[in-house]
Amino acid sequence: MNKRSVVSYTLDQCVKCLKCVKACPSSALSMIDNRIIVSDERCLNCGKCISACHNKGLLAPGSTLSDIDNYDYTVCMVPSALTSNCASKAEAEQLFHAIKLLGFDEVVDISAVEGAVMNENYRLADELSSTSVIASFCPVINRLIEYNYPMLLNHLAPLNYPSEIAAKMIRERLKDHGHVGIFNLCECEARLELAKYPYGNQQFETDHALATVDILPDIQRNMESGSQPLSLSRRGLQSCNPALMKQRPDYLIADGFDKSISILDLAEFDLLKSFKLLYLFPCFNGCVGGHLLFGNSYLARNNIHELVDLHNDNEIEIPFEYLYTEETAITKEEKTSFIEKVNFFNKVNQQLELLPGYDCSACGMQTCRIMAEEIVKGNRQLIDCRILAAIKEDPHEHKKSD
Numbered sequence: 259m260n261k262r263s264v265v266s267y268t269l270d271q272c273v274k275c276l277k278c279v280k281a282c283p284s285s286a287l288s289m290i291d292n293r294i295i296v297s298d299e300r301c302l303n304c305g306k307c308i309s310a311c312h313n314k315g316l317l318a319p320g321s322t323l324s325d326i327d328n329y330d331y332t333v334c335m336v337p338s339a340l341t342s343n344c345a346s347k348a349e350a351e352q353l354f355h356a357i358k359l360l361g362f363d364e365v366v367d368i369s370a371v372e373g374a375v376m377n378e379n380y381r382l383a384d385e386l387s388s389t390s391v392i393a394s395f396c397p398v399i400n401r402l403i404e405y406n407y408p409m410l411l412n413h414l415a416p417l418n419y420p421s422e423i424a425a426k427m428i429r430e431r432l433k434d435h436g437h438v439g440i441f442n443l444c445e446c447e448a449r450l451e452l453a454k455y456p457y458g459n460q461q462f463e464t465d466h467a468l469a470t471v472d473i474l475p476d477i478q479r480n481m482e483s484g485s486q487p488l489s490l491s492r493r494g495l496q497s498c499n500p501a502l503m504k505q506r507p508d509y510l511i512a513d514g515f516d517k518s519i520s521i522l523d524l525a526e527f528d529l530l531k532s533f534k535l536l537y538l539f540p541c542f543n544g545c546v547g548g549h550l551l552f553g554n555s556y557l558a559r560n561n562i563h564e565l566v567d568l569h570n571d572n573e574i575e576i577p578f579e580y581l582y583t584e585e586t587a588i589t590k591e592e593k594t595s596f597i598e599k600v601n602f603f604n605k606v607n608q609q610l611e612l613l614p615g616y617d618c619s620a621c622g623m624q625t626c627r628i629m630a631e632e633i634v635k636g637n638r639q640l641i642d643c644r645i646l647a648a649i650k651e652d653p654h655e656h657k658k659s660d
Contacts, residue, residue, distance in 0.1 A: 262457045263301035264318045264450040265308065267294045272315035276619050281310035283515060284405065288632075289622030300405070304398045304515065304540055305447035305549045318447040318550075320469035321456050323476070326361045329439030329465075333428050334362040335421060338369040339445040339498040339545035340470060341490060343553030346564045351488050356480035360473065362441070365486060368424040369494030370574045375420050376497040377573075378581055380504065382415055383535035390525065391415050391535050395497070397448040398540045399518060407522050413536075418583045419452055425463035426580050441466045443473075445498075445548030446541060470550045491572040495562045498545035500537070502559055508532065513539040513547070605634045613643055620644040 263286070278294060279287045286300035287307055294316070296307075308316045326332050334357055344350035358365045372395070379393040393415045394400060403410050425440045432438045442464045444450050453467035454460050496502040500513045510533040512521055518538040524530050541547040543555035566572075609630035616626070621643050623629040632638040641647055 262451060262459060263296045263298050264303050264447050264457055265296045265301065266317050266319060267296065268315050268317060269293060271313045273313055276622075277310045277312075278307035278316055279619055279622070279624050281306045282624060283519075284402075285624045285628045287624065288628070289619075302398045302401045302405075303448040303451055306515070308447065309549060318450055318469065319456065320444060320450050320472055321441070321453075321466035323360055323468075323473060325455065325466050326439065326441075328437075330436030331364075331432060332362045332439045332441065333364040333366055333432070334358070334360075334441045334443060334468075335366050335368050335424055335428070335464070336443050337421070337445060337449075337498070337545070338372050338491075338495045339548055339551060340443055341367065341369065341565065342495055342498060342546050342558040342561055343551060344565065345557075345561055347488065347490075347566075348485065350490070350565055351485035352481050352483075353477070354486040354488060355484040356477045357443070358486065359480040359483060360476055366424065366428060367488055367490060368420055369491040370572050371424045371427070371494070371576065372420040372497045373491040373493030373495075373571070374574055374576045375417055375423065375581070376493055376503075378417060379415055379535065379537070383509070387534065389413060390531060390533050392525070393417070393535060393537045394539070395420060395545065396446075396538070396540055397451060398515075399538045402518075402540075403522065407526050409526055410522065413525070416583055417581055421449070421452055422463055423576060423580045427576075429463060439465045441468055443468050443470050445470060445545055445551045447549060448540075449548075449550075471552065474552055489572045490566050492562065492566040493571060493573065495565060499559050499562075500539055500544045502562060503537065508534045509537065510535065511537045513544050514542050515540045602634065606630045609633045609640070612640055612646075614645045616645065618645070 272294060274292065276289060279289060283304065283306060284300045284302050286297045288295050305318065308318055336354065336357065341350050344353055354365045383391040390413055392410060392413045400414065403414055421442045428440055429438060442453055444467050450467040450469065451457055451459055453462050453464040455466050500511045503511050510521065510530065512518060518540050521536060521538060525536060530536065539545065546558040547555040610627055613626040613630060621629055623632065629638060629643065633640060
């Protein structure tokens with residue numbers, strides 16, 4: 259899979275406060291030459307840096323509606339996380355019609371696909387009783403496991419993302435409609451990478467990722483202009499909200515980044531083997547708490563009772579080849595031999611001993627360890643540490659302060 263950060267830096271909005279550098283959980287951000295640099299290799303696309311920046315110096319833009327003109331026929335996919343913010347089925351039907359008025363030929367609800375993938379996660383967890391299954395619709399969790407918890411890769415459910423499954427099914431259905439463009443409305447920054455554009459991930463079936471907040475004003479203008487009949491999936495709507503998912507003593511379902519990290523830490527040491535399923539949401543309140551959504555995530559959990567028909571769950575069957583991915587999550591680090599890793603680790607520690615260890619970020623790096631890694635890689639020098647530079651410039655002043 260391509261590893262591309264969706265975070266864009268806006269120099270003229272940046273006040274050099276380094277809040278984004280400190281907020282990043284994977285040390286992907288640094289300041290070099292008074293500019294914020296985002297490492298594609300480290301970035302999880304979790305959006306924490308964007309939330310930390312109050313000056314809009316960091317953004318995660320999606321494709322634009324003008325891209326509709328590049329296709330003969332266009333389809334917009336709407337996830338359950340967005341639909342869940344509607345207080346009634348009538349409002350949801352107005353929402354879908356409002357989106358269609360933006361210029362799409364079709365607007366498709368993918369809650370049934372999300373529900374089918376959720377069912378498959380439950381089935382895997384029950385059948386693979388000898389090991390815990392880690393499941394998530396979120397690229398943040400999957401990237402996190404690739405980078406920091408490679409021992410858990412074999413526990414990760416090898417299922418495709420619902421948006422990708424839905425896009426394949428739509429493209430097959432519309433194969434005689436000329437050049438078809440498939441757009442996905444995204445509830446968070448991480449979803450923006452699951453498409454060809456705007457971030458160049460050509461391996462996906464989805465063509466364009468749209469940030470919901472970017473087109474919200476256009477949607478709101480079209481509300482109450484008509485409605486599109488819907489039959490939503492209860493299981494699909496539940497799948498984006500941890501409070502509504504199937505609760506069992508052997509299922510561990512958690513939301514929030516820090517809680518997800520603590521669970522992965524325990525799972526890595528095999529301390530959660532009594533749980534068949536570990537389902538993790540990095541966003542608080544699950545996908546309904548996505549940063550690119552509007553609405554109240556606390557209220558969204560109550561809307562499901564108004565959105566679905568109790569007697570019709572709208573379940574669908576998905577072909578096996580669509581459900582499962584053939585892609586193996588192997589990172590660059592995994593291809594490195596153990597001896598090379600140890601040598602690199604030793605060199606980093608040697609450089610770390612020479613650094614002050616204050617983790618002040620004055621050099622533009624989040625911590626002294628990240629600085630040490632960059633020195634070993636040849637990207638920085640010891641003298642780039644401002645504290646060491648000050649000591650070299652006036653060693654007597656430093657001794658006086660000591």
